Structures are given as C-alpha cells and as structure tokens.
Amino acid sequence: MNRLFTYLIVGSMVLGVAVGWAINTTMAPEAAAAVAGNLSIITDIFLRLIKMIIAPLVFSTLVVGIAHMGDASEVGRVGVKTIGWFIVASIFSLTLGLVMVHILQPGVGMNLSPADTAVASTAVDMSKFTLREFVTHLVPSSIFDAMARNEILQIVVFSVFVGVAVSAVDDRAPQVLALVEQVAQIMLKVTGYVMKTAPFAIFAALAASIATRGIEVIFTYAKFVGGFYLSLGILWALLILAGVVIVGPRILKLIGQIRAPTLLAFSTASSEAAYPRTLEELQKWGVSRKVASFVLPLGYSFNLDGSMMYCTFATLFIAQVYGIELSIAQQITMLALLMVTSKGMAGVPRASLVVIAATLTFFDLPEAGIALILAVDHLLDMGRSATNVVGNSVASAVVAKWENQIEEPAAEPAKA
Incomplete structure (x- = not known):
C-alpha cells in the first residue's frame, strides 16, 4: 500500500506538469489563470x-x-x-551552501547593476524579523491562539510544560494521560484519511503553477536552480552517510520508508504537509514514540537543513550577480549571522526570503537581488521542504540511537 501511494504521488506529479503545460500552450493567459485558480481550490x-x-x-x-x-x-x-545535533547540522548545511556556491559560481557572468532589478516593497515582511520578536514569539500568550495560528514552536513550548508536569505528578495523572493518548490515536487516524487526498492536491498544485508560469519556469535560471539541487543532493548524501555511521545501515530502510512524505513535501512545497506521515513512518521504522514525538516537532522549528543551505547559497549568488566579492572574514561573519537568524524562520511568512533580505542589508548588498530569486523561489522551496523532511528524519533516528530507543521489532510489520 505504501508503494502504491508513492506511485500515485509520482504519477500525479507527472500528470500535473503535463496538464499544466497543455493549458498554458492552448489557452489565452486570462483563461489559463482562471483554470489555475480553480485548480488551486483543491490544493x-x-x-x-x-x-x-x-x-x-x-x-x-x-x-x-x-x-x-x-x-x-x-x-x-x-x-x-x-539541540546539539541540530546545531551541528545547521553549521554543516550553511557551510556546504557557502562552499558549493563558490565552486559552481551560478551568478558569475550576469553582471547586473542594482538599477536593473526592482523588487516590490511587499515581497518580504521584515517587521517581524527582530531579536525581541523572535524571543517573545517562543512563548505563547494563549495556547488557543497558538493552535489557531498553527504556531508549532509555541505549541511545542506549551506541550513540553504539560508533558513534564504530567510526568512529575505522583500517579502520572492516568486519566489525563489516557485522554491525550486517545486524542493522539484519533488524530493519527484522521491523518490517514487526509493523506488519501494528497495525490489530487499534488496534481492541482503543479498543474496550476505550470499553467500560469509556463514550462519555461523549470528552465529559468537553470544554472542557479541546477546548482542548488546538486547541493541538496550532496547534503542528502552526507546526512544519510552520517546516519549510517551513527545508526547503522538499517537507516537506509528509513530513507526508503519516508519517500512518500518526502515526495509530498516536495510537490506541495510544504514541510507541514509531510509532518503527520513522517511521524508515522519514523515509528514504523522503529524510532520510539516518545523520541519521535519529541524530536520531530523541534526539528520543524530548529532543524531546517534545506532552508539554511539556501540562505548562504542564494545570498552569495546575489553577490556574484552584482560582481561583489566578500572577504573571508565577511563570509565567516555571514555564517555566524545566519546560524542565529535562521533559528527564527519557523512561523515567519516566506521565511527564507526574510532571512536573505536581512543578510543583504547587513552586508550592504543590493536588496533588489531578492527579485532575482523570487521567480524560482517556489521551485526551490520544493527541494528545501523535501530536504527538511530527510534531515529531521535522520535527526530523529540518530537521537533514538543515542538514547537506545530504536525498537527493532517495530520494523517487522512493515514487511507484511
């Protein structure tokens, strides 16, 4: 069934691109936009x-x-x-992006000046990107407000307090714990129902995007997009290699099991969309329920490997486009700056663009460079989202290994 679901996702991606291209080439732009708007309803x-x-x-x-x-x-x-693993992974992801953009030089030769590029003032929202806003954003003023806005980091903070309080009560508050366990089981069942609709959403998302932007969007900035995806591939390989070294070869089976949520995150450009299925597959593979339920939500706030690598890659791409060279000291400072600022990405709209815009301002780089990556940001976001799923899955397995919380028998049912 899991393999069939993967085939359905891949098929919906291919069909979505084909239908979108057909709409784009056979209809007038206004009609294509109208059809895309209707398709977007499904997504x-x-x-x-x-x-x-x-x-x-x-x-x-x-x-x-x-x-x-x-x-x-x-x-x-x-x-x-x-958190220790997240910090190491963050430094590695940022550094890899820096190294790869120097090797590939995707922006060299474009020779633009800031006047050649204009960016709308509404492209990114910098108002929320301050130290005070990030720190106060950690703690919810109301858990109901945090849940209503799906502020995962605030929900995590509140859940940690509640979980620790429950474990500190002498009798473990059995009735409350039983109720929460039942809620968890019900929500996992609801998740299964929702996931059955994923192929339809994937088809609609890709068809709508290609219908309005054309198949050319896939080839635009081919060197930049191709270089970034090559870098993501290297990051995947190194994350998996680290997992094999720490956990063992069995982690390769986990990578196979998360292919469906990874494809889901890729096609919808949303890590959130893959969260429920990723949690389910981690437990099927053998990560204990308590470790998976603890590490994965934190990862969605602090371990966005793909997004962090994108920040260094895109920032230096913009510098290359305008022919601006940064010294080694400036680049090291950039890594340190992004190491801190990237931890505020969770819950901020168009987070990677906000971080990049802040970095451009800090180093007096042309802010108009944001316009260069806006056209393909959605395409790149697909890769970033998929990478975040892989990174958090490996992190969960590693922490489970360190805690001796990998349950070997849990792998057996998956063979049936």
Whole structure:
C-alpha cells in the first residue's frame, strides 16, 4: 500500500506538469489563470486539512512522548542531544551552501547593476524579523491562539510544560494521560484519511503553477536552480552517510520508508504537509514514540537543513550577480549571522526570503537581488521542504540511537 501511494504521488506529479503545460500552450493567459485558480481550490483545501490536524497532533503526541519519558532529567538529556545535533547540522548545511556556491559560481557572468532589478516593497515582511520578536514569539500568550495560528514552536513550548508536569505528578495523572493518548490515536487516524487526498492536491498544485508560469519556469535560471539541487543532493548524501555511521545501515530502510512524505513535501512545497506521515513512518521504522514525538516537532522549528543551505547559497549568488566579492572574514561573519537568524524562520511568512533580505542589508548588498530569486523561489522551496523532511528524519533516528530507543521489532510489520 505504501508503494502504491508513492506511485500515485509520482504519477500525479507527472500528470500535473503535463496538464499544466497543455493549458498554458492552448489557452489565452486570462483563461489559463482562471483554470489555475480553480485548480488551486483543491490544493488550498488539502493544505487547510493539513493545518487542521497539525496543532492537535503535535500537542497530543509530544505530551504523551514526554510523559512517558520519566523525570525531567530524561527530557533535558534528550533535549540537549537533540539541540546539539541540530546545531551541528545547521553549521554543516550553511557551510556546504557557502562552499558549493563558490565552486559552481551560478551568478558569475550576469553582471547586473542594482538599477536593473526592482523588487516590490511587499515581497518580504521584515517587521517581524527582530531579536525581541523572535524571543517573545517562543512563548505563547494563549495556547488557543497558538493552535489557531498553527504556531508549532509555541505549541511545542506549551506541550513540553504539560508533558513534564504530567510526568512529575505522583500517579502520572492516568486519566489525563489516557485522554491525550486517545486524542493522539484519533488524530493519527484522521491523518490517514487526509493523506488519501494528497495525490489530487499534488496534481492541482503543479498543474496550476505550470499553467500560469509556463514550462519555461523549470528552465529559468537553470544554472542557479541546477546548482542548488546538486547541493541538496550532496547534503542528502552526507546526512544519510552520517546516519549510517551513527545508526547503522538499517537507516537506509528509513530513507526508503519516508519517500512518500518526502515526495509530498516536495510537490506541495510544504514541510507541514509531510509532518503527520513522517511521524508515522519514523515509528514504523522503529524510532520510539516518545523520541519521535519529541524530536520531530523541534526539528520543524530548529532543524531546517534545506532552508539554511539556501540562505548562504542564494545570498552569495546575489553577490556574484552584482560582481561583489566578500572577504573571508565577511563570509565567516555571514555564517555566524545566519546560524542565529535562521533559528527564527519557523512561523515567519516566506521565511527564507526574510532571512536573505536581512543578510543583504547587513552586508550592504543590493536588496533588489531578492527579485532575482523570487521567480524560482517556489521551485526551490520544493527541494528545501523535501530536504527538511530527510534531515529531521535522520535527526530523529540518530537521537533514538543515542538514547537506545530504536525498537527493532517495530520494523517487522512493515514487511507484511
């Protein structure tokens, strides 16, 4: 069934591109835009369904996971190991993007001046990107407000408090814990229903995009897009290699099992869309429920490997386009700056663009360069989203290994 679902996703992607191209070439732009708008209704409904289940799913699974961990010291130990891995992965992702953009030189030869490019003032919202906003954003003023807006980081903070409190109660509040466990099981069942509609949403999303922008969007900035995807491929290989070294060859089976949520994240350009299925596949593979329910939500806030690599790659691409060279000291400073600012990406609209815009301003690079990557940002976001799924899956497996929380028997049912 899992293999059939993967085939359906791939088929819907191919069909979506074909239908979108047919619409784009046979209809007038206005008619194509109207058809694309109608197709987008399907995608919008699917993403709304995903957003509908994210908050209760994250809350229930995280509370249950922490409550079953034991005392607060165990939560702290797992948390330190998790954040430690995230920091190392972040530094590596940022550095790899820096190295690859120097090797590939995708912006060299374009020789633009800032006057050649204009960017709308509404392209990115910088108002929320401040240290004060990020720190205060960590703590919800109301859990109901956080759930209503799907603020995953705030839900994680609240869930950690509730989970630790439940585990600290002498009798573990059995009735409350049983209720939350039942909610988690129900939400996983609802997730299964929602996922059955994914191929329709994927088809609609790709068809609408190609219908309005044309097949040319795939070939525009081919060197930039191709270079970035090559870099993502290298990042995938190195993340998987690290997983094999730490966890063992069995992690390759996990990579095979998450192909469906990875394709889902790629085609919808949304890591959120893949969250429920990724959590399910991690547990099927053998990551214990309490580790998977703890690491994965944190990863969605602090371990966006694909997005972080994009920040260095795109920033230096813009510098190359305008013929601006940054010194080694400036580039090291850029890595340190992005290491901090990238942790505020969760919950910020068009987060990667916001981070890149902030970095351009810091180094006095032409802010108009944002316009150069806007045209293909959605295409690149597809790769970033898929990479985030792979990175967080490997992180979950690594932390589970360090905690001896990989349950070998859980792999057996997957063979049936």
